[in-house]
Amino acid sequence: MQTFIEETVSKILKQEPRLERCKFILPSKRAGAFLKEILRKEVKDTIFAPEVLSIEEFIQEVSGVSQLPANKTLFKFYESYVAVMPKEKKEDFETFYGWAHTLLHDFNEIDRYLIDTDSFFNYLSDIQDINHWSKQERKTSLIQNYLAFWNALPSLYQHFVANLLQQKKAYQGLIYRVAADRIKDYIENKKQTKHYLIGFNALNNAEQILFQELLTGAQAEIFWDIDQYFLDKNYHAAGLFIRRYKSEWSYYQDKKFPEMPENYYNFGEIHCTGIPKNVGQAKYIGNLLRSFSEEKIQNTALVLNDEGLLPVLLNSLPDNVHAVNITMGLKLSQTPLASFFETLFAIQLSGDKKIYYKQFLEIVKHPFMQQLLGKDVSKLQHHVAEKNRVYFVLKELRDLCKAESFELLNLCFTQKKKPVEILENFLQIIKIFEKFFTTQKALEREYIYHFQKLFNQLQNLLDEVDQIKSISALHRFYRDSINQHQLDFTGAPFKGLQIMGMLETRALDFDTVIMASVNEGILPAGKSNNSFIPYDLKHQYGLPTFKEKDAIYTYHFYRLLQRAEDVHLLFNSNFEGLNAGEKSRFIAQLEYERQLKVTHWMPEARINKETPKTSKKTALMLRELTSMAKKFSPSALSSYVRNPQDFYKQYLLKINDQEEVEETVAYNTLGSIIHDTLENLYDPFKGQFLNTNSIDQIDKIYEKELQKQFANTYANSKNLFGQNLLIYAVAKRYIKRFLALERKELKDNKIELIGLEVPLKIKLNTKNDYGIGGKIDRIDRKNGVLRIIDYKTGLVTPSQLKIKDFDTIISDYQYSKILQVLCYALMVHRTQGFDQAQGGIISFKNLKNGFMQVKQDKETFIDAKLLADFEATLLSLIEEILNPKIDFVEKEV
Template identity: 30%
Template sequence: MRTFIQEIADTIRQQHTDWDNLTVIFPNRRASLYFKKALAENLDTPRWSPAIVSIEEFIGSFSDLKEADKLSLVVALYRVFKRVTHSEENLDHFYFWGEMLLRDFDELDKYLVPAAGLFKDLSNQKELDQYFDYLTEEQKEFLIAFWQTIDFSSSASKQKFLELWQSLYPVYIAFREHLMEEKIAYSGMIHRHVAENIDKLMPAGKKTASSMKYIFAGFNALTAAEEKIMTWFVEHHHASIVWDEDAFYVNEPHREAGTFFRQYRKHSVLGRTFNPEPSVYLGQDKKITILGVPQKAGQPKLLAQQLEATVRALAASGADERTVIVLPDENMLLPVLYALPPALQSINVTMGFPLVSTPFYSLIDFLFDLHQHVRKGEFYYRHVLALLNHPYLKARVGEDAAQWRTFIQKNNQVHISPDFFEKKHDLLETIFQLVPSESFLSYLIHVVEQLATDSSAGGLMEKEFAFHFHRILARVQELTASEPMELRMQQRMFRQIVRAEKVPFTGEPLKGLQIMGVLETRNLDFDHVIVLSLNEGLWPAAPRQGSYIPHNIRKAYQLPTSEHQDAMYAYLFYRLLQRAEKIDLYYNTEPDVLGTGEMSRYLYQLIYETHWPYERKILYNPVQVHEANPITIDKKTDVLEKLERYFGKALTPSTLNTYLECRLKFYFKHLLEIREPDEVEEEADARIFGNIFHKVMELFYQDVKPPAGAWTVNEAHFEKVGTKLDRLIELAFRDHFHLPDTKKFEYDGRQLVVKEMVKKFALKVLSHDKANAPFTIELLESRNFITPIQVTQREQQLTIILGGLIDRVDRKENTVRIVDYKTGKDENKFEDIASLFKRDLKRNKAAFQAMLYAWVYAQRNSGELNRIKIQPGLINRKEIFKDDFEYGLYLGKHRLDDVTALLPEFEQHLHTLLHELFNPTQPFDQTEDLKVCAYCDYREICAR
């Protein structure tokens, strides 16, 4: 089937001999390139091509105004807005509203709206009668309906709205005057200027030359300015208009795709340019397949499978350029490119890709965050880790980046000095340097240049990204010379600009598989059409948001509305299908969380309205609900070998507590050593509070340790205890965050809260210790508080080590206290010895640990047992602030002064537990108490 472009080329070859005086105007440049190729086909001799231009180029050729870039226009509008309204708003705050206002001005001009009338005060019916007597009754009804729907919360807000509205027309006039002086303009301003003055602007030679011929091809939704200009050329130069329409949607009034053609057919001038009857393409034999795929990620994968079978045949026939993949969702471009079969030799991308979706955007945004949160010449760890994990840095720095991330996390480095990155890598030295705010944009530009010119830089796509960001940053830098901005304002400005920018990929469209956006398909035809993401909100696109002009006023003044947009997108859809032979339409079967994004209305129309034959396929994975089977790890040789580590390494109370909670958890945590990744700890969570408190108590008693002799603590050691604690708490913080002594330390936010909590708790503990003085410290934060014990395995006697880190052991007269600090909600009561070994959540783990340490002490000092009392206990935050607090464990309601008599029973239960642990026939299995699983780190593995 001949394409629309080929049909035009055939007509010109047959009906026009004087190509030198012929101009062909298309809606965009893309169609022009295809047209040149089609025109060259079947020529016997070389010929000069007619002038082939886009409508923007054509209209712009009649005006001496030059279209400026958007940033320049928004900045100019900002300055005019400030001058007219006397506003003090910052540029970064104005930018979003400035873009919206610029769009409104552009539309007003393209649709030749009388701006003075539209911007007048529409506050009530009386003013409508006074100012809008020239409007039709229908227009008045729209305006009145709009004003009655405004719900002002107060007269002040109404007045503010009116003042803003009233200022827009003066801003519009002043802005246009400013641009005229500068000989620059926005697109709509040029269109209006030409449309209203075409008779004067048309060069005299061309105006009178009867030999000049014009052909407008492939237009659909015309602006009022385009309509007026095209009408003038039809009337004065007998211009031709080639409409690309189909009877399917033109002859049926309810089909929105034909809205504009039905309108133009009634036009007094343009109506003469139409053929009596529209062409008939839709409804002819086409192979239509509708494919439903769950989730966006599945569509590129299925597309790749579908193309795999045909790619070689396409390449062999040289017809691969006759296949197009249309992406209504621009974010699907990279997933599609990565998924395409490697056998595809050439691919041409013709669409815009959002700059905000590129890695360069996230990198530059991270750099803004990094330098905004510099504190006392050091970088905040979160931003450092984010940069070290960025794909651009990982690709260039290599595995070292992961090692430095691990170092920062393990050593709890909350703030990192730039010195840390010296001589590590050139790129890191460039990025992690302190930069004055006035030089920050130069620094960003240098980083982009270094990334783009690096020998390990990516391909052309990455260089294209770099070019666009280099240009944007350079423009923002120029802007800050006249509009000084803080770093945060620069970042907001950067974000505002980038979010509205796209990378305009333009390759060689006459070769290879075509990948296009929706608008890029205008006037082009393909044998095989593939459309992805055919869902509501993508195609048709969601209604445009962001305008000062409400819907009803837009309708009253015949500005584009959502209905206009729907008609345009409907036409683009059906026009794309007109001459296609094979059509594959993909959609996402999974709507989003709000229930939107369902199958596009166009697919519903194909299925229920057109009566065209089609095949529908839904890709799905059968849902198979598998019951979570119990996990059991038998103690085979490799598992028993892992257990042997406790022949030399201490089996601690916390490890045994884990085993009592769940045997499988013990296996995962202590034998397989599956751990959660290290994270930098900066917040005041319970664990940090406990660590710092323990360190403070250790430092306090280390300070009073004599060089030799008994480590006796007396009342004199508790003098000026508050001052001592301030110093010791700072030392504990330095130790926790690995800060050198040379670095000044100041408490931040929650750290200050932790400091006060630690000090309050420590004062209370030391107050009780003072009341107990004098006493002698035997052990303090001892990591070697262990004892051997014999267990039986396979009828062999094996020696394992039990014990761990003891907070404090002190002695007063004949009583030995085993002190365990607890900063959580641990209790000091237990029912009996057997309850400490039960596998349920009621078991007192803290009391189990205290009793185990008491047993270890008894084993280490068995010769003294008949002369001393052993008193384990918890100094816990929950109890110590009570007036009746007494140190020690409670058996039921009875406080234990000496647990020596309970130790034989404890040892018996302990032997039973250890025998089970090392018994080869007892597997590591899951707990039966599912409440234990609620906060387990391994619950996802167990699927419980």
């Protein structure tokens, strides 16, 4: 296949003897690079190379003014805004920044299309009045200020443009307007130069004037890249613009429009595949490339309509792709350091003198910081989690890490008041990173270099302007900047797989095209409201609307298909999220035009049958279990009943839950607080009969004791807020209701308090050295009957305390509360003795049921026979735990 540029160069070489007098103008620098490469191959003699320019470079040459960087344009615009607007109606820079980008975008469009600004702005202000305020008989100051702004637009625009041109500077749109004004002077000075305009499609009004002037003066020749099929079909958006030029340009009134090639129906196979999610598309592309020969890969373009697919794709390229040229670049906002500095900005914006633990962990656990801090990371994490420090001051950490680590943390967390101070801190952090990451870590150094460059630019900008006065303004400017700055990839531009965005494909052709994310809403992008100009006004003045923008992408899409021999169109078929799962209208059109068949592909998924995790008992484990069996706790036995794998991990491997900060009081923490509070409140009354006077005394001090236990276990109650304050209120209510329950019980009953948090340990009736031990929350006598009480902050119902049979107790976790209560009863019976007792639970979530007793049938008393039956069952459970032939098998929970 001969590409469009090859065809064009071949035609030019046949008619042009002196290339040094030629100027080649193309849509992009990328297309220009390909043209130079083709000239190098085609021209055998030694010659002076012709000029090869992108359209932007050519326009700037004609205009004679230089382009102002986008960030400086904004400040120049603010200078004009301050100069034009009355003092009482001016907004500060931060408010101005919120809408100025949109207005500058509109200025760009207005200038590129050479719109008469006076009539246009007057029309726009009248529309604003009609749309919003015309029916208001009395206009408020808000309405008056709003309309005053729109009425001031002509003056604002004129002041802004005049100020820039006086300094021979301009934004891109203004450069186009100036170039259109100066094209005749340019032609007069370039009479000996022949211009070749190659591969253009959608031209703004300024470009059309430039091109027509060059063509009319016989100083240019234009080469269109379009298939005859799209020109002939008046309904087809791919030919929309070139059909207009053919019919409207005066140049083509006298000169015949050239015949275009007919490749669209004669070339290539098109395959269309729906694939779920970006990862699926990346995997599919990897599989597809794996089947390509090296020669085919050399002539393949991989077009990514969704730039977010690039990082995933790079990890899916197969081994037979030896060289890759990526032209689309990676935004700084998508690099790892972006999240790091975003967190640092969040810390500064919070204004808190204390450090919030989540932000602290985000910083110290960042990959860059982890490499720098080394072992200090785990020390710092442990300190914050162990002390449960939701908020803390930096000096707490001074003795926990090396001096250089603390210096870096100090730079990260010290509050600054001025934007310039923040940038100085960031640059110091960058210097530390730069010193640590050696030349072997090329990618990290590349990230560091680009952020250093960005912060230096921002610092220079702050030296030049005084509008960025707040941290929030600097942050907004920084966020826009990292979305504009790109980390460019270097590669062999004409070798290997070409990975590019749609706009980079302009004027280029490839034998094989793989296009990803051909979804509606992505290709074409659809409607965008990033403009103050209403649709009707755009249409009236010939400004591009979403229809024209869709037509641009239609052209690029179909142009790629014209000469390609093998085309693969992929779209995300996943139906989650906006626009997902909907194939592009371009695919629907191909289904009609080319009878395209759409197929669907799913990544291979190995579905492994879920098998329970199993851990065999080793000799070392059995020795540990034998030692544990001397004093099994009821909670350990309950853990085994719930899930043997949990028991194995917690009690044998000693793997506990990861130590984390409790930002919100956890349920087990609340349980500990209530247990400890009740123990201390009732401790003075041990060995005594309780009475209503006892409860009255406790009632007076319980809140102070609760506050003390909150401070000991979690945090000072005065520092509680939000959900934690609600939890504190719940704990307070639990104890108050418990005391009310006690007071009610004492009206008609005598209760003797025997013990609180009573530690007991017994040996079981077996030849083996087995035993159990633990702490009993409360033992008392009610009307002479011994009661063994376990407190639970969670919900327990009477049905969970009914003994169906003893085997159920050790096999079904639902009845684990019975296991615990009977263990305590057995310990009391063996150490203190009783004929009959009651064992049960007081559930703070179910206080209306009071003391809920363990029952067998309707019998509520625990006696020696019941305990003997239970002990036999308990021994069978312990034997199972110690049995070397019974593995720790995971239960479904």
